[in-house]
Amino acid sequence: MVTTADGIFAGVRGKRTRRGTISWKGIPYAAPPMAGNRFRDPQPVHPWPGMRDCSRFGKAAIQEKRFTAVAPGRYQPMGEDCLTLNVFAPDRVSPTPRPVMVFIHGGAYILGTAATPLYDGSLLARAQDVIVVTVQYRFGPFGYLDLSAYSTEERRFDSNLGLKDQVAALSWVQRNIAAFGGDPANVTVFGESAGGSSVMSLLCTPAAEGLFARAISESPAPDLTIPIDAARVYADEFLRLLADPQRRSTRIDTDAEPIPPEQVQALLSRSAAADILRAGRRLMKFAQAADTGHAIPFGPIIDGDYVPLPPLETAAAGKTLPVPLVIGSNRDEGQLFSKLWNVLPETEKALIQVDDEQTRAEIAALYNGGHRDRIQLAADAVFWAPMLAFAEGHGAVAPTYVYRYDFSTRVLEVAGMGATHATEMFAVFGAYRTAIGAGLALGDWRSTGRVIRSVQDRWGAFATAGVPGSGWPTYDPDARRVLIIDDPDRVEHDPDGARRAAWKKVHSAV
Known part of the structure; x- marks a missing residue:
């Protein structure tokens, strides 16, 4: 009590x-x-x-x-x-x-x-x-x-x-x-x-x-x-x-x-x-x-x-x-929406919102036009690209750490989901070890355990002292270092940099 x-x-x-x-x-x-x-x-x-x-x-x-x-x-x-x-x-x-x-x-x-x-x-x-x-x-x-x-x-x-x-x-x-x-x-x-x-x-x-x-x-x-x-x-x-x-x-x-x-x-x-x-x-x-x-x-x-x-x-x-801020998105963000609840904009609508015709063409050229890339473009427009713009702005007033969640289990891959929207939640809350998520960990029991520990340790360290564990540098507009959450983690410099630079032209006009 x-x-x-x-x-x-x-x-x-x-x-x-x-x-x-x-x-x-x-x-x-x-x-x-x-x-x-x-x-x-x-x-x-x-x-x-x-x-x-x-x-x-x-x-x-x-x-x-x-x-x-x-x-x-x-x-x-x-x-x-x-x-x-x-x-x-x-x-x-x-x-x-x-x-x-x-x-x-x-x-x-x-x-x-x-x-x-x-x-x-x-x-x-x-x-x-x-x-x-x-x-x-x-x-x-x-x-x-x-x-x-x-x-x-x-x-x-x-x-x-x-x-x-x-x-x-x-x-x-x-x-x-x-x-x-x-x-x-x-x-x-x-x-x-x-x-x-x-x-x-x-x-x-x-x-x-x-x-x-x-x-x-x-x-x-x-x-x-x-x-x-x-x-x-x-x-x-x-x-x-x-x-x-x-x-x-x-x-x-x-x-x-x-x-x-x-x-x-x-x-x-x-x-x-x-x-x-x-x-x-x-x-x-x-x-x-x-x-x-x-x-x-x-x-x-x-x-x-x-x-x-x-x-x-x-x-x-x-x-x-x-x-201080931790912020990020998932590698295959849009797959969940394409299969279960399609609220993402069509590719054409996502690009129509880009005012400059040259920038619109540049962005379109960076996606090959296949079904998966069309989903990726829409998801990038809604989640990834504006998220990075926010991170860059906030990084000027407080330490900001950016991640991309890449981890996916075999079950998620077979289902065509990959590291889609919300899958990082199974690591954050440890749900791969509960009834709701254990089925997704079939064949990947050890790797899901390692990712749970890694994500929870980083989130917990950030909540405790403001720094999300070791080896995760802050995000800045020069190095653009991003933690790729996988089994194991790694840091990449400006992942998908060409797409990021093209979308930045859209958000720098804000």
């Missing part, structure tokens, strides 16, 4: 593969964002009397049910009352406060849950003697619509709610993690995919200053943000879709009469969560049909206030929060 200002939490000791750990699950870090708190900034949690059972994960945020699978035929319950976090710790006394690692899950800002078995922090906590915290936050229409234009004195609507949820969770850590044996002055925030993009956004958010000492961004999509003008278009169209389930729109209607705030408030107050989710799905179809430039119309909103500038502009201007 752990006592905090909010109340008493009763945790559970781990069994079998998680022996030697304790977990506290489903801890509220903010009040339920329901009724009058729907579409509002996270509000303070209300303390409760007595002991709170923390043996089960909290509810997943509202999304399509299939994305909440936690086992064959089992799904995590969903609800708007989803602002909870989970704490994993070694089951032994430490003479000093432990480093803290706060994880933000991915899911393209439309799906995901901290209850996913892949994100169990027990093995990482035990191996590195750290406290691991995993966070549930709002996303999709519940977390990333800007309805603030429809606020009145009686009913206010806020924006950037998902990002503010993450800041609220980090603030909770600052207030409470010492009771769990953690050091609030030594917090590392880390995340993957949309979680990695969230880490980037936090580095560009003044309200997050002082809440973490280090950051790890795995496979971020730096451009997965929404300009304020587009956010207003999406809010308007969302409300029209919510009001009219039969509406079919394929273009931005600039002549439509604005919707009165009173009508919006009545509409949102009476709408069920399922209706809001359904309208959000239809908004995604609208964004694609109207060719708005955003395959997913949800994400941190560049409002000039809470998030002053887009991540790449913030980094280029040297205005990111000056904390």
Whole structure:
């Protein structure tokens, strides 16, 4: 049992593969964002009397049910009352406060849950003697619509709610993690995919200053943000879709009469969560049909206030929060999307976004045009190239370490996945040694063990002291040294340098 200002939490000791750990699950870090708190900034949690059972994960945020699978035929319950976090710790006394690692899950800002078995922090906590915290936050229409234009004195609507949820969770850590044996002055925030993009956004958010000492961004999509003008278009169209389930729109209607705030408030107050989710799905179809430039119309909103500038502009201007950063992507990033969920842009669309015709031709010439290279080009446009641009900018204000994850098991190779998106998570969380990942390690038991130890040791060393182990130099625009994570690791100078130089011409214009 752990006592905090909010109340008493009763945790559970781990069994079998998680022996030697304790977990506290489903801890509220903010009040339920329901009724009058729907579409509002996270509000303070209300303390409760007595002991709170923390043996089960909290509810997943509202999304399509299939994305909440936690086992064959089992799904995590969903609800708007989803602002909870989970704490994993070694089951032994430490003479000093432990480093803290706060994880933000991915899911393209439309799906995901901290209850996913892949994100169990027990093995990482035990191996590195750290406290691991995993966070549930709002996303999709519940977390990333800007309805603030429809606020009145009686009913206010806020924006950037998902990002503010993450800041609220980090603030909770600052207030409470010492009771769990953690050091609030030594917090590392880390995340993957949309979680990695969230880490980037936090580095560009003044309200997050002082809440973490280090950051790890795995496979971020730096451009997965929404300009304020587009956010207003999406809010308007969302409300029209919510009001009219039969509406079919394929273009931005600039002549439509604005919707009165009173009508919006009545509409949102009476709408069920399922209706809001359904309208959000239809908004995604609208964004694609109207060719708005955003395959997913949800994400941190560049409002000039809470998030002053887009991540790449913030980094280029040297205005990111000056904390050490580990950042990287995976060698075969795009294969997962090509086979399971194709949200990457077509090659032509990826190149259309390159304004200069000569640069566009130069980039195209560096990919041979085959199916795999077309996928690589799209993935490079979304993940790798802008990630390097961010790393170069942030490297001017704080030590920055860049990696490329190349390790792949035989099972992943046979499946045509390779070192694709999210596969590094099996090493970070040690999941090759749990039920969810053991099948991927068939025939590669020893090598997966070595990669788990290597990645966890580096992530743990970075969280502990700010340097990710030995032999990994910082990234700078002269040497451009990158750690290739494989079995074994190696350092390369400017890998894929020709492609990197061509894409740099695109991002240097930011």
